Amino acid sequence: xxxxxxxxxxxxxxxxxxxxxGGGQARQALPLAAHAVEQSGPVRVVKAGELPAEGLVxxxxxxxxxxxxxxxxxxxxxxxxxxxxxxxxxxxxxxxxLCNEIGGFHGAASVALAAHAGLPMLDxxxxxxxxPGMSLVSMHLAGVAPEPVVLADEHDRVVAxxxxxxxxxxxxRSVVVxxxxxxxxxxxxMTVDQVADAVIEGSxxxxxxxxxxxxxxxxxxxxxxxxxxxxxGVLIAQGKVAAxxxxxxxxxxATIEGTGADRGRTLRLEVGNEYLAVIEDGHAIAxxxxxxxxxxxxxxxxxGAGELRYGQRVVALALPCPDVWRTPAGLDxxxxxxxxxxxxYRPVVAS
Amino acid sequence: MTPERSCRIxxxxxxxxxxxxxxxxxxxxxASVERPTPTAAVTAVLPVLVEELMAQAxxxxxxxxxxxxxxxxxxxxxxxxGLPGSDPSWRRWPGQLGPVAVVRLGAATTSLPPLAGWxxxxxxxxxxxxxxxxxxxxxxxxxxxxxxxxxLVAFARKIAGRVNAVAVSSVFATVAPGHxxxxxxxxxxxxxDSVPILLSHEMGGSGLLERENATVLQAALIRRAWGAAHxxxxxxxxxxxxHAEPFLARNDGSIMTVDxxxxxxxxxxxxxxxxxxxxxxxxxGEPEALVAFTDVDGAPTAVCSVTAGSAQLAAxxxxxAGVQTGLRTVALVPTNPPIGGTGRGLPQLAExxxxxxSSPRDLPLLVIGPGAEKLVDTLPGPLPGTTLxxxxxxxxxxxxxxxxxxxxxxxxxxxxxxxSPHGDDIRHRVKEQARAAAVHAGADPATVAVTDVEESTxxxxxxxxxxxxxxxxxxxxxxxxxxYERS
Numbered sequence: 063x064x065x066x067x068x069x070x071x072x073x074x075x076x077x078x079x080x081x082x083x084g085g086g087q088a089r090q091a092l093p094l095a096a097h098a099v100e101q102s103g104p105v106r107v108v109k110a111g112e113l114p115a116e117g118l119v120x121x122x123x124x125x126x127x128x129x130x131x132x133x134x135x136x137x138x139x140x141x142x143x144x145x146x147x148x149x150x151x152x153x154x155x156x157x158x159x160l161c162n163e164i165g166g167f168h169g170a171a172s173v174a175l176a177a178h179a180g181l182p183m184l185d186x187x188x189x190x191x192x193x194p195g196m197s198l199v200s201m202h203l204a205g206v207a208p209e210p211v212v213l214a215d216e217h218d219r220v221v222a223x224x225x226x227x228x229x230x231x232x233x234x235r236s237v238v239v240x241x242x243x244x245x246x247x248x249x250x251x252m253t254v255d256q257v258a259d260a261v262i263e264g265s266x267x268x269x270x271x272x273x274x275x276x277x278x279x280x281x282x283x284x285x286x287x288x289x290x291x292x293x294x295g296v297l298i299a300q301g302k303v304a305a306x307x308x309x310x311x312x313x314x315x316a317t318i319e320g321t322g323a324d325r326g327r328t329l330r331l332e333v334g335n336e337y338l339a340v341i342e343d344g345h346a347i348a349x350x351x352x353x354x355x356x357x358x359x360x361x362x363x364x365x366g367a368g369e370l371r372y373g374q375r376v377v378a379l380a381l382p383c384p385d386v387w388r389t390p391a392g393l394d395x396x397x398x399x400x401x402x403x404x405x406x407y408r409p410v411v412a413s
Numbered sequence: 414m415t416p417e418r419s420c421r422i423x424x425x426x427x428x429x430x431x432x433x434x435x436x437x438x439x440x441x442x443x444a445s446v447e448r449p450t451p452t453a454a455v456t457a458v459l460p461v462l463v464e465e466l467m468a469q470a471x472x473x474x475x476x477x478x479x480x481x482x483x484x485x486x487x488x489x490x491x492x493x494x495g496l497p498g499s500d501p502s503w504r505r506w507p508g509q510l511g512p513v514a515v516v517r518l519g520a521a522t523t524s525l526p527p528l529a530g531w532x533x534x535x536x537x538x539x540x541x542x543x544x545x546x547x548x549x550x551x552x553x554x555x556x557x558x559x560x561x562x563x564x565l566v567a568f569a570r571k572i573a574g575r576v577n578a579v580a581v582s583s584v585f586a587t588v589a590p591g592h593x594x595x596x597x598x599x600x601x602x603x604x605x606d607s608v609p610i611l612l613s614h615e616m617g618g619s620g621l622l623e624r625e626n627a628t629v630l631q632a633a634l635i636r637r638a639w640g641a642a643h644x645x646x647x648x649x650x651x652x653x654x655x656h657a658e659p660f661l662a663r664n665d666g667s668i669m670t671v672d673x674x675x676x677x678x679x680x681x682x683x684x685x686x687x688x689x690x691x692x693x694x695x696x697x698g699e700p701e702a703l704v705a706f707t708d709v710d711g712a713p714t715a716v717c718s719v720t721a722g723s724a725q726l727a728a729x730x731x732x733x734a735g736v737q738t739g740l741r742t743v744a745l746v747p748t749n750p751p752i753g754g755t756g757r758g759l760p761q762l763a764e765x766x767x768x769x770x771s772s773p774r775d776l777p778l779l780v781i782g783p784g785a786e787k788l789v790d791t792l793p794g795p796l797p798g799t800t801l802x803x804x805x806x807x808x809x810x811x812x813x814x815x816x817x818x819x820x821x822x823x824x825x826x827x828x829x830x831x832x833s834p835h836g837d838d839i840r841h842r843v844k845e846q847a848r849a850a851a852v853h854a855g856a857d858p859a860t861v862a863v864t865d866v867e868e869s870t871x872x873x874x875x876x877x878x879x880x881x882x883x884x885x886x887x888x889x890x891x892x893x894x895x896x897y898e899r900s
Contacts, residue, residue, distance in 0.1 A: 093525055093529065093530045094524055094525060096530065097524070097525050097526075097529045097530065098524075126873075127871065127872065127873035127874045127875075128872070128873065129619065129871045129872065129873070129874060130552060130874065132619055132620040132621065132622075133552075133584050133585045133619070133620070133621045134519075134521075134522070134551075134557070134584055134585075134621075135522050135524050135525055135621055135622065136521065136522065136524045137521050137522070137523045137524050138523075138524040139523075174524065178524075216521035216522070217521050217558075235875075238875075239875040239876075242551050242552060242553070243552070243873070243874050243875055243876075279753075280752075280753040281751065281752050281753025281754065282751070282752055282753075283753075284753065302767070304773060305773075310872040310873075311872055311873070359751040359752065360749075360751045360752065360768075361752075362752045371771070372770060372771055372772055372773065373767050373768040373769065373770050373771075374768065375751060375764070375768065
């Protein structure tokens with residue numbers, strides 16, 4: 063399978079759904095990916111089994127502030143710089159790129175990074191959704207060491223951080239500050255034979271399939287129904303946003319009033335960097351780490367948590383998160399309590 | 414000699430209709446017309462509408478001598494400018510589109526080079542050369558890269574004699590425009606004074622690509638815009654209005670002088686909706702309201718919201734001729750059904766009314782446009798979410814009234830460190846810059862004043878950074894000295 067042309071658009075749509083309101087908008091990374099593919103050719107999507115066991119897999123993502131990234135749009139050659147550095151450090155070839163965060167901007171942007179680095183993309187990712195912070199990845203739960211964390215800016219300045227645990231993230235952040243709040247990083251580099259237990263497999267094809275379902279659907283509600291049917295999710299409700307005051311980085315609540323068949327229902331949506339929970343009559347219908355997605359029925363796009371406004375007509379759905387987040391260790395890291403919610407985790411179960 | 418009365422003519426052009434009004438300086442509407450036009454061009458409708466307006470206003474003691482300004486707004490600029498894919502019913506500005514050269518200061522920005530992602534036909538028509546050369550700034554104002562003066566000179570020599578304009582953009586030009594200004598000097602030395610050089614920081618807005626795209630489109634349009642400005646001034650002379658200064662309406666519903674618009678033709682885009690909303694609020698005496706636009710058959714086409722007498726602008730950017738630009742236009746909610754839905758009637762209007770609001774509060778709905786009366790007559794009863802539905806007097810010409818009473822606006826935006834010891838100095842300077850920008854656009858220097866100050870923090874940036882936006886507004890200047898005479 064190769065990512066190019068119309069498949070890129072499908073992929074980006076799927077990334078926005080899996081973002082659960084977080085991770086920025088994949089549609090904004092689409093021009094990056096399209097240009098990279100035009101320059102370097104389609105990006106091959108591979109399974110771990112197709113790769114040599116001792117080859118390296120390089121996770122890769124953008125770090126920093128979106129407001130800086132809008133001006134300093136970079137070269138995407140940063141990924142090639144990181145690849146060169148890692149190959150010299152390990153004395154092994156890098157054979158594939160791993161998308162750290164399939165949800166939102168990074169999902170689609172990783173196609174651009176892979177294209178410029180001349181690497182195929184592993185059909186997997188580190189989150190299966192979007193999360194704030196770089197330690198909320200399955201590789202962390204699997205015990206893969208994050209170091210060395212290698213960071214590059216658009217002028218090929220490279221810094222390697224050889225520190226484990228919280229120090230890896232702490233040092234990496236200060237490097238990004240030195241870069242001026244924008245950089246590309248790679249951490250949790252693995253060999254192919256480590257990958258099987260450490261990543262969330264199938265994420266790229268899942269995003270693609272979701273995008274394909276959206277493309278085939280006649281309306282946002284149809285798209286939502288098709289997605290929950292195929293991926294064991296639940297359709298939460300169709301309604302309108304009756305109250306929303308999103309503030310970047312803050313935890314707020316929004317209200318969705320049911321319309322049509324859902325008239326009379328009132329849902330509270332807990333909103334942080336992503337959608338954190340849906341609560342109805344005091345009961346949580348869905349919570350993190352499951353994926354809560356809100357479609358705008360007029361544009362057909364998945365609304366980012368910061369885009370919620372009064373009056374939007376929406377359809378909300380929830381998809382189960384990857385199993386790794388449903389383990390006790392996973393819930394410690396990414397359960398409702400980790401996001402400041404005093405709610406039990408009740409897994410989304412397909413009805 | 415100053416006449417004892419001061420009046421303005423407002424003209425609003427849609428694709429196939431126009432409206433016009435004579436408004437006294439105190440806001441009294443003395444005359445208005447609204448009708449279809451066979452040719453969507455201001456110069457074509459001007460003689461007709463001046464005659465009709467004066468026939469109405471004459472009995473109230475108004476003569477051409479009393480008209481001090483003529484304000485013109487259009488609904489969209491892409492048709493007028495003849496950009497590929499635009500509506501062909503506009504009489505497009507003749508003359509060449511481009512060719513331009515595009516310079517981006519910022520070598521390490523090639524993840525998307527200039528014009529990447531533009532529709533191929535537009536790109537091929539507009540630009541003959543693009544380059545990324547070293548330059549630009551970082552957020553803290555230091556150099557992103559040292560300016561590559563030799564590279565700029567080499568590029569200038571390559572394009573010399575082959576372009577009608579150059580568009581220059583630069584990383585964080587809105588924070589530190591120094592490299593753009595230096596580049597303009599170098600380019601001018603090579604290309605001569607006759608080639609306009611447009612700089613992205615004058616367009617403003619955050620986001621390198623959207624700012625650059627807008628700057629390139631403006632550069633491409635500059636020849637056509639000059640011709641159009643010349644014809645507008647000439648036709649005013651022909652109508653006996655050589656003493657009246659022409660102003661043009663902008664995307665946000667304010668106005669600017671023709672000179673100011675010459676290098677910023679893109680700002681004309683979307684003005685008719687913004688001035689329509691302003692006119693509706695004024696005519697109905699409802700500064701907080703919703704405004705519904707209608708077509709001639711009495712069908713609602715879109716709804717927008719008005720606060721403090723001005724239309725609310727959309728949060729996002731505007732796509733013009735398939736290109737994303739940083740221009741902010743009115744947040745119009747079309748009365749289309751949702752994706753996959755059908756119908757276009759009252760239920761869709763009620764839903765558009767709700768979607769156009771920013772809170773559940775009931776508001777008056779002001780209906781304007783050629784089918785306003787028809788729509789209000791066919792309403793079976795009160796519309797949900799509204800306190801009343803009304804068709805203000807002269808609703809058909811609301812956009813013309815709105816442009817006639819519009820203020821001249823100016824904005825200044827600045828990002829600076831929240832810990833800067835010079836914070837108050839910077840705030841003071843940005844306010845002065847906003848006032849200066851309004852005066853530059855044609856506001857009366859004696860009365861222009863700061864109308865809005867918005868301070869926020871830039872999210873996720875490690876050094877606490879303030880984003881300060883200041884807007885100043887004032888009435889248009891008076892005492893225009895005629896420079897155009899028909900020999």
